[in-house]
Amino acid sequence: MMEVNKNQPDLLVQAFAHAAERRSVTSIENFIDAILWERPDLRKKIAKGKASVEREESANSAYVVFIGDEVFKAPKLKRDMEASASGDEYETVKKVNRNIIIAFEKEVEALQGLKGSSRLIPKVTYIGKGTLFFAMSRKPGVTYESLTAITPLTTEQKRTLARDLIDFIIHMALALPMENGRYAKHSDLHRRNILLDPKTKKLTAVIDFGRIFYFSRDKLGHVGIDEVITKMGEEEFARRKSDIPNPKQVKAKSLDASANYAKVAGSQKPFGGMQ
Ligand SMILES: Nc1ncnc2c1ncn2[C@@H]1O[C@H](COP(=O)(O)OP(=O)(O)O)[C@@H](O)[C@H]1O
């Protein structure tokens, strides 16, 4: 049995304690104020007409603002619900807010863990000091949803996209640390979280890393963009799966290797009989 280390606060407490040191954003207006308060460089750029502030209205779980070549994101907490709720309801709302903050912290952590590893992934450019937000590089492209609203992709374009998404999934599984023999996966791969080049229709970015869950190797190949892409993705994954080591085989292989070592070394155990 593994003992719980009492000196190491659990992730929830850690995330919350960290978050508690910073104010949370309550409206898009006070978000913009908070960004500009911390980033005089942007205030200057805006004053000189070199950057402007754009609000992303479609985001629902977050406040999202574009300034220059950066995107600013802050968790949208259910503060109004917290204020009006009572008793059990209050506890539920508090839990919801706590989960939103954890997802936020995890998004930043994942993006930092992936930094520089793929052109498809935004880079963290700033983390809020007094207020709970972060900034990342603004990626080119438009969402799959808006790009395909009028003209759907052709079968060939879908095939290319399915390949690129599987490539991305494999890249991420290999780039982030495993948990209990399972691989990290962006578990929110939907039409508004992938960006495509409007001309070539090719994948330019994957965004929104707030939901990363862990899966066994066999369950990594699912992309939920549309039925055809999902099917193509699963076929592509079946071909590419062996790029990801199967943790069971890795274990079996190292056991084989130590059996060979024992053979070569005769009856002597390599580490003085350590079990
Ligand atoms: N790094 C980025 N580059 C370009 N656009 C982005 C970026 N991050 C977010 N966006 C835009 O903002 C929208 C909302 O951001 P997202 O991180 O998906 O927030 P939410 O968690 O609310 O879905 C995205 O659908 C996309 O249009």
Ligand SMILES: [Mg+2]
């Ligand atoms: Mg999103």
